[in-house]
Amino acid sequence: MNANRSHSWAEMHGHILTGAAERPEREARTYALVGAPNVGKSVVFHRLTGTYVDVSNYPGTTVEVARAAARFEAGATILDTPGALAFPSRSDDERAALRALLHENPAALGQVADAKHLRRSLAITLALAETGRPMVLALNMSDEADARGVAIDVARLSKALGIDVVRTVATTGEGVRQLAHGLARARVCVAQAAYPQPLARLIDAVTLRLADRLARAPIAHRGMAILFLGRDPEVEAWLAVHVPDAMRDLVLLREAAERDGGRLAPVIAHARAEAAARIAASALSATKAAPTRSTLAGRLVLHPVWSLPILLGVLSLTYLFVGVLGAGTLVGWLEEGLFGGTINPAVTRFVEARAPWPWLASLLVGRYGLWTMGMTYAVALVLPIVTTFFLAFGFLEDSGYFARLAVLANRSFARIGLNGRAVLPMVLGLGCVTMATLTTRILATPRERLIATFLMALAIPCSAQLGVVMGMLGALGLAWLLAWVGVLVAVIGLAGFLAARLIPGKRIPLVAELPPLRWPVAGNVLKKTSARLYWYLREVIPLFLAGTFAMWSLDASGALPWIVARAEPLVTGWLGLPREAAAAFVMGFLRRDFGATGLFAMGAALSPAQALVGMVTITLFVPCIASVLMIGKEQGAARAALMVAMIVPVAVLVGGLVRLALVAAGLA
Amino acid sequence: MNTIDRVRVGATVRLVEPDPSLEASLREHLAAFGLLPGHPVTVVAQRPMTIVLCDHVELALEAAVAAKLRVTTPAAQSRPPRA
Ligand SMILES: Nc1nc2c(ncn2[C@@H]2O[C@H](COP(=O)(O)OP(=O)(O)O)[C@@H](O)[C@H]2O)c(=O)[nH]1
Numbered sequence: 125m126n127a128n129r130s131h132s133w134a135e136m137h138g139h140i141l142t143g144a145a146e147r148p149e150r151e152a153r154t155y156a157l158v159g160a161p162n163v164g165k166s167v168v169f170h171r172l173t174g175t176y177v178d179v180s181n182y183p184g185t186t187v188e189v190a191r192a193a194a195r196f197e198a199g200a201t202i203l204d205t206p207g208a209l210a211f212p213s214r215s216d217d218e219r220a221a222l223r224a225l226l227h228e229n230p231a232a233l234g235q236v237a238d239a240k241h242l243r244r245s246l247a248i249t250l251a252l253a254e255t256g257r258p259m260v261l262a263l264n265m266s267d268e269a270d271a272r273g274v275a276i277d278v279a280r281l282s283k284a285l286g287i288d289v290v291r292t293v294a295t296t297g298e299g300v301r302q303l304a305h306g307l308a309r310a311r312v313c314v315a316q317a318a319y320p321q322p323l324a325r326l327i328d329a330v331t332l333r334l335a336d337r338l339a340r341a342p343i344a345h346r347g348m349a350i351l352f353l354g355r356d357p358e359v360e361a362w363l364a365v366h367v368p369d370a371m372r373d374l375v376l377l378r379e380a381a382e383r384d385g386g387r388l389a390p391v392i393a394h395a396r397a398e399a400a401a402r403i404a405a406s407a408l409s410a411t412k413a414a415p416t417r418s419t420l421a422g423r424l425v426l427h428p429v430w431s432l433p434i435l436l437g438v439l440s441l442t443y444l445f446v447g448v449l450g451a452g453t454l455v456g457w458l459e460e461g462l463f464g465g466t467i468n469p470a471v472t473r474f475v476e477a478r479a480p481w482p483w484l485a486s487l488l489v490g491r492y493g494l495w496t497m498g499m500t501y502a503v504a505l506v507l508p509i510v511t512t513f514f515l516a517f518g519f520l521e522d523s524g525y526f527a528r529l530a531v532l533a534n535r536s537f538a539r540i541g542l543n544g545r546a547v548l549p550m551v552l553g554l555g556c557v558t559m560a561t562l563t564t565r566i567l568a569t570p571r572e573r574l575i576a577t578f579l580m581a582l583a584i585p586c587s588a589q590l591g592v593v594m595g596m597l598g599a600l601g602l603a604w605l606l607a608w609v610g611v612l613v614a615v616i617g618l619a620g621f622l623a624a625r626l627i628p629g630k631r632i633p634l635v636a637e638l639p640p641l642r643w644p645v646a647g648n649v650l651k652k653t654s655a656r657l658y659w660y661l662r663e664v665i666p667l668f669l670a671g672t673f674a675m676w677s678l679d680a681s682g683a684l685p686w687i688v689a690r691a692e693p694l695v696t697g698w699l700g701l702p703r704e705a706a707a708a709f710v711m712g713f714l715r716r717d718f719g720a721t722g723l724f725a726m727g728a729a730l731s732p733a734q735a736l737v738g739m740v741t742i743t744l745f746v747p748c749i750a751s752v753l754m755i756g757k758e759q760g761a762a763r764a765a766l767m768v769a770m771i772v773p774v775a776v777l778v779g780g781l782v783r784l785a786l787v788a789a790g791l792a
Numbered sequence: 793m794n795t796i797d798r799v800r801v802g803a804t805v806r807l808v809e810p811d812p813s814l815e816a817s818l819r820e821h822l823a824a825f826g827l828l829p830g831h832p833v834t835v836v837a838q839r840p841m842t843i844v845l846c847d848h849v850e851l852a853l854e855a856a857v858a859a860k861l862r863v864t865t866p867a868a869q870s871r872p873p874r875a
Contacts, residue, residue, distance in 0.1 A: 240849055241826060244847065393824065426839075431840075530852075538854075635857055637849060637851055
């Protein structure tokens with residue numbers, strides 16, 4: 125990766141405190157791309173930059189911005205802010221976008237908008253206009269607008285707004301050069317929303333007070349006043365730092381207004397929407413167009429009858445790609461061939477010959493060695509699986525299928541306190557639970573994040589483990605495999621049902637945009653995949669190494685055999701498994717598939733019933749150490765510990781119940 | 793008053809103020825998507841949930857929300873949607 129580092133917000137704040145506020149005028153310019161989610165902003169960003177980008181904006185999930193050097197202006201930087209549907213900000217993404225406006229001092233804003241939805245796009249334009257920053261409007265997805273008979277008079281719109289308006293098709297690059305050109309000579313938007321009284325007077329009053337106290341502000345005083353009145357948390361925080369003595373007065377003004385007429389944000393949104401609708405109507409001429417093929421296909425995907433075979437088809441293709449090609453062929457080459465056959469023996473010989481102490485050799489290349497276990501696992505086993513998985517995931521995401529899957533899954537997810545959006549992290553969990561835990565950030569509320577994280581930790585098998593389970597139970601017959609699936613679904617259902625009732629808070633209903641079904645652009649899918657893989661290498665591999673180290677310490681200190689001995693009575697008694705299975709369970713804490721592999725290796729020693737009990741228990745058991753560390757990072761150490769404390773007994777309990785059921789049915 | 797979850801598929805209706813019991817945050821969310829009083833939308837599906845076409849963008853609305861999104865009565869259905 126090159127030097128275009130993107131910063132976390134914490135870093136960025138540090139940066140500001142060390143004097144970015146007094147940036148010299150001649151410093152290289154920064155252009156910020158802003159816009160609603162799913163308008164093609166990342167594709168535009170890649171077109172404008174084209175170079176490697178730092179990838180900390182795991183798309184749609186983290187609230188960090190990506191930045192890269194502009195292609196069209198030496199020294200200039202482009203920022204890609206998270207998708208924002210409205211200001212004042214409400215979601216984490218919107219807050220992050222606003223933070224960029226407050227703290228990045230952009231020379232100009234490039235609004236990327238969906239040409240199919242001009243009215244909504246212009247409401248955002250009007251909000252951005254109030255920041256007082258020069259800007260350009262890119263009407264992206266113009267190809268799709270054309271296909272739907274939406275004709276926009278660009279010259280007229282440009283005149284009404286007082287800024288350059290550019291038709292773009294990010295995927296083909298059409299209009300991107302004009303957009304770059306427009307950024308360099310951007311102007312301040314002259315169109316304004318007209319606010320009704322008494323709000324308008326209040327805005328003036330707050331504007332005056334701010335102008336008195338602040339010589340210069342990153343957002344024009346009036347814009348700042350409007351965002352403050354709409355209770356934007358970022359602006360509130362900024363003002364508290366920069367005009368602390370005025371805050372009391374300002375808050376009193378706002379509270380008085382809210383007492384009379386309720387929250388002001390809806391009034392602001394309404395005024396902007398009306399102005400936007402008027403401008404849109406003056407620039408739009410819609411003709412009737414036949415429904416596009418993509419529209420029809422999109423409806424087929426949600427059709428009461430056809431949705432199911434389509435879903436099964438998508439799942440089978442994904443399985444062939446990830447399960448057979450990734451987990452089978454590629455892992456075979458890498459793990460057994462390259463690592464098992466060539467690299468690891470050589471590394472082991474090298475280290476054993478040179479390590480001054482035996483413990484060092486065992487730490488690096490022993491049974492729980494950082495290289496022989498940690499790195500080999502991360503690179504030879506998980507990397508090929510997550511690579512194929514992310515390719516498939518990116519393809520489905522860009523195709524618009526996932527948005528529809530959320531609609532299909534919504535009803536089932538409602539029962540477990542979630543909404544259809546949770547289908548994304550859950551599906552990703554089938555690839556890597558550790559990564560999926562991070563992706564729960566796309567969910568709207570902390571409550572949903574907690575429920576989804578817990579359910580994944582409990583009952584979603586990751587790809588590494590799925591392979592082993594399929595191999596073992598599949599060999600016994602489809603019925604055993606389905607029994608395993610059935611138990612997991614029942615556990616998810618029951619645990620989710622309870623979680624939804626016990627965890628305080630309300631479920632958020634699904635309201636989602638369904639983007640047209642599209643044939644994904646290979647370059648975009650590849651870029652996303654490489655961004656995610658880079659993230660995986662950076663974030664997850666250290667966790668695998670930390671987990672391996674913990675395992676090695678347990679082993680070296682003699683704690684591991686002790687734990688295994690303590691677990692034995694439970695394993696042989698309640699679960700009815702052979703003694704050796706105890707070691708597999710403890711191993712399963714480091715790597716779930718390892719535990720499963722441990723049982724797999726016992727092969728013929730297990731009856732089919734024992735295999736089912738073992739696999740159910742191992743699957744429900746805590747995911748790998750890496751995922752526990754990730755849960756700790758996202759949810760806090762206390763919750764991570766609580767989850768482990770709940771999951772282990774549940775896994776053993778359910779495993780034993782399955783055994784009892786099998787005994788009762790005469791199958792064990 | 794009719795709500796959008798009860799409009800037949802294919803019909804174009806005009807939104808009015810949503811039911812007062814609809815939470816403020818959801819109301820703002822709908823507004824951000826362009827679902828505002830006075831605006832015409834076309835219902836394209838009612839299963840598995842209500843899907844409407846609003847300015848050439850399809851929006852899926854869960855039943856709990858759709859049942860609170862009020863629309864003008866069918867007489868207005870024949871009115872041509874404005875741009
Ligand atoms: N047809 C068409 N598709 C586009 C265009 N721009 C982006 N896309 C597609 O729209 C989807 C969303 O794009 P993305 O950049 O990830 O959206 P973001 O959320 O705004 O960053 C992807 O599948 C893109 O390939 C465009 O101008 N025309």
